[in-house]
């Protein structure tokens with residue numbers, strides 16, 4: 001069997017161990033320390049001059065704290081993009097609130113601004129103003145975030161931007177994660193850079209990241225003894241993981257360039273196949289192309305579906321995966337309200353994520369292309 005080609009695997013730059021060694025040498029083996037502080041500064045300065053970051057144990061933890069800070073309480077409603085990974089929506093459930101799912105639009109595959117406004121109006125008419133809106137920049141493609149911010153502003157609802165997949169993506173030069181009142185990032189093993197596991201909460205308001213750090217470290221009030229006036233969490237990032245993150249930040253720009261080059265290779269290879277389509281960058285949009293994705297329209301292929309390609313790749317020990325199955329189709333969210341026109345349903349039906357790791361070499365690409373040739377011959 002030929003070696004496995006993964007969808008997206010960790011890719012170390014080489015300097016990570018220096019930071020980790022330093023942590024050992026100075027005995028900062030704890031969920032605080034110089035690497036945590038340094039990593040937060042690295043993230044913030046990469047994103048924007050005037051933003052702050054709190055390094056946390058995961059992107060999911062960051063979303064959970066973002067919702068706590070937004071004041072979400074049991075019985076509240078939170079609007080969330082339906083087409084996403086379940087981690088975007090699960091923290092709503094942690095707080096015994098109800099997710100209200102909103103469909104995608106076809107240009108970016110992310111939250112449709114029109115459907116969002118329909119949902120807001122209808123929830124308000126039903127007597128429940130949503131407490132927050134969670135748009136997602138899927139696969140690195142920025143959502144229609146300016147339009148979403150405009151609508152959210154009109155109804156005065158905070159936006160929590162799920163930029164877990166979109167570190168380095170931007171709209172008109174403004175980075176994903178910096179539009180909303182809070183942004184969240186993930187450094188899980190499969191993301192564009194990794195700390196093995198980790199996340200961050202970012203905000204322009206320093207009080208917000210300070211609050212996140214406070215909540216993430218068991219919410220200890222200022223007192224010599226342990227005094228608590230809030231429910232706390234143990235969500236801080238380890239100084240060891242942050243060391244990996246510091247090294248990864250040094251190569252982030254290369255990783256983005258490489259992922260974009262992988263996408264370009266797929267695009268060049270398949271743009272001539274009538275049944276295959278891609279998601280292009282709208283004007284002013286810049287995607288980190290975390291994952292390269294394609295749609296395969298079986299009506300135009302004489303029966304070739306995304307499953308045909310997925311299984312053919314799998315037979316060659318190459319990992320690929322259908323697009324995220326929308327949350328409104330998931331058993332755990334059976335009873336959640338949903339607004340949409342079946343766009344994300346269709347994307348799920350026809351869409352496939354192709355191997356996109358920045359550490360894939362030419363030989364790997366050739367193996368993938370051979371399968372594509374066979375399937376679409």
Ligand SMILES: *Cc1c(COP(=O)(O)O)cnc(C)c1O
Pocket residue numbers: 057058059060061084085087088136162164165185186187188197198199
């Ligand atoms: C990965 C991911 C998360 C969760 O991040 P973790 O660090 O794995 O907890 C949230 N939302 C989206 C869209 C993701 O892809």
